[in-house]
Structures are given as C-alpha cells and as structure tokens.
Amino acid sequence: MKDRRMAGDTHYRALHAARVSLALAVMLLMAFPIYWLLVSSLKTGTEMRMAIPTFWPERFAWENYAEAFRVIPYARFFANTLIMAAGSILLQLNVALMAAYAFAKGRFWGRDLMFFLVLAALIVPEQITFVPTYVMMSKLGWLDTFWALIVPHGASAFGIFLLRQSFKSLNNDVLEAARVDGAGRFAILYRMLLPMAMPTVVTLGILIFISSWNSYFWPLIMTNTDDMRVLTVGIAMLRDSIAGNEAMYFNVIMASSVMAILPIIIIFTAMQKHIVAAMANSTFK
The missing domain is CATH 1.10.3720.10 (MetI-like)
Structure with missing residues (x-):
C-alpha cells in the first residue's frame, strides 16, 4: 500500500512538473515577441544591422522614441x-x-x-x-x-x-x-x-x-x-x-x-x- 501511494505521489509530481513546464513554454512563446519589440526599440541602427542578433541592447538608444x-x-x-x-x-x-x-x-x-x-x-x-x-x-x-x-x-x-x-x-x-x-x-x-x-x-x-x-x-x-x-x-x-x-x-x-x-x-x-x-x-x- 505504501509503495502504491509513493508511486501515486511520484506520478502526481511528474504530471504537475509537466504542466508547469508546458505553461512556462507557452508563456515564453507568447511573451517573446513583446520582449523582442521592446528590446529592438532601444537598439541603435548599427546594432540592428548586425548579422548575429543580440538579445540585450549594447547601448540604450532612447533617441529612437x-x-x-x-x-x-x-x-x-x-x-x-x-x-x-x-x-x-x-x-x-x-x-x-x-x-x-x-x-x-x-x-x-x-x-x-x-x-x-x-x-x-x-x-x-x-x-x-x-x-x-x-x-x-x-x-x-x-x-x-x-x-x-x-x-x-x-x-x-x-x-x-x-x-x-x-x-x-x-x-x-x-x-x-x-x-x-x-x-x-x-x-x-x-x-x-x-x-x-x-x-x-x-x-x-x-x-x-x-x-x-x-x-x-x-x-x-x-x-x-x-x-x-x-x-x-x-x-x-x-x-x-x-x-x-x-x-x-x-x-x-x-x-x-x-x-x-x-x-x-x-x-x-x-x-x-x-x-x-x-x-x-x-x-x-
């Protein structure tokens, strides 16, 4: 009985972890375009034209606004x-x-x-x-x-x-x-x-x-x-x-x-x- 209960608890924790992971993945997928929009608005023109995109501005270009x-x-x-x-x-x-x-x-x-x-x-x-x-x-x-x-x-x-x-x-x-x-x-x-x-x-x-x-x-x-x-x-x-x-x-x-x-x-x-x-x-x- 104890082994069965432990197996049930393990299954529940695994299922809960999978749900949380899926929710986080969906949240990141939905939020990333907004993040990229905000970050790109603060980049300089030179940084925007770089072959390898940066995920954080090298310098905050507030003058874009x-x-x-x-x-x-x-x-x-x-x-x-x-x-x-x-x-x-x-x-x-x-x-x-x-x-x-x-x-x-x-x-x-x-x-x-x-x-x-x-x-x-x-x-x-x-x-x-x-x-x-x-x-x-x-x-x-x-x-x-x-x-x-x-x-x-x-x-x-x-x-x-x-x-x-x-x-x-x-x-x-x-x-x-x-x-x-x-x-x-x-x-x-x-x-x-x-x-x-x-x-x-x-x-x-x-x-x-x-x-x-x-x-x-x-x-x-x-x-x-x-x-x-x-x-x-x-x-x-x-x-x-x-x-x-x-x-x-x-x-x-x-x-x-x-x-x-x-x-x-x-x-x-x-x-x-x-x-x-x-x-x-x-x-x-």
Whole structure:
C-alpha cells in the first residue's frame, strides 16, 4: 500500500512538473515577441544591422522614441486615435445599454427573433459591409472626418449580447419597485441597471477601446490626410516611407510600435479582473 501511494505521489509530481513546464513554454512563446519589440526599440541602427542578433541592447538608444516624433506627426496620430477610441466607447456603450435593456427586460413581439438577428451580425465580416457603408459616408460628406471613424461602429452585437446577459441576471423586483415609485425607463437604465452591471460595462468599455485603438482597415479607407490619420495607419506609413531601407530604421519602427501598444497594456493589466468577472457572467441565458 505504501509503495502504491509513493508511486501515486511520484506520478502526481511528474504530471504537475509537466504542466508547469508546458505553461512556462507557452508563456515564453507568447511573451517573446513583446520582449523582442521592446528590446529592438532601444537598439541603435548599427546594432540592428548586425548579422548575429543580440538579445540585450549594447547601448540604450532612447533617441529612437524622439525620432519617431520627428519622421511622422506622431502626436497628431496619437490624439486622433484617442479621440476615435473615446467617441467609439461613448457611442457604443450607450447604444448597447439601451438595446440590452430592451432585449433583457422588455416585453414585445419578436424580441427573441430580433436578438437572434443581432447575434447573427457577429458572423458578418467587416469587409462585407464596407462598400455600402463607404458609399453612405461619401454621400453624407463624412469621409476624412471623425464621424466616419466613429459612427459606423456605433452598434456592437457583442456588446449588446454581453450587457443583455448581465441585465438578465438582475432581479426584476427592484425594477418593479422603481416603476412604482415613478422612475422612467432611462432612470431605471442609468441609475439602477448601470451601477449594478458596472463590471460588465467597464469590461465592454475596455474591449471597445482596444478594438478602436488597434483598428487599421477602417481608418485606412476612411481617411486620406495626415490630419486624420491614426496610429496604426501612421506606423504603416512610416514603414512604407522608408521602403528599401527598413534595416536602417527598424529600431524607429519598433519604438513607434511600443508607444502605440503601451496604453493597451496598461489598461488591460489594470482592468483584467473586470474582464474575467464579466466573461464568467456572459453565459447564454
């Protein structure tokens, strides 16, 4: 019996060690590109062109970050991206809140069918609706404006689904009591449901921010002047402007990319517990 127990303990320790080793390998595989991006952004042009790559800078070339502001209007691109992300968050959250409230607590004919159609929008690629939306923006005279960057993404099927699932889990008795006290629909939504579903709302805001910040295809098509370019398009312009000499300026491109992803990393790291909690409550009901 003792030998069997010892064999079982040995097997458990070996299995645990294998799991830890696999987890570490996956973590290193995922983290290495970020590490290489950061390290490369601090290398000199000469070190970047070395035949044998170095895994640590010989000298920290902080001037690469200043160079990024010199070669392209980086501050302008950063401000445009921030405005686009803030506008998208404000518009998408309000649309999702009102739609989710209707689907979760409303009683009207065809509610479930309409919600199914909203979910069906999740499988439609953005490129499918690009042409009609582009024509619409052109007819409205919104090309190369923030309206074209923000308004077409004002409704998010995933956001409506996420908030609807959160609202479905809330007790209706509280809402009925509020109605008896004379509260209207907007008062119930913004004064009662919104605070109770705040973790999900915060999570959705973070996801909208990340999606807007990383958006490339839509801003590329909808803007045609430097005054309206965003970071993703601006960094691509930086790469294209030095076509043929990438090896000489890879450090500057890396520095630009580090500054672009830094806000996402900070926000996601600070708010990841809200994302986990919201996803745990988003099961289909």
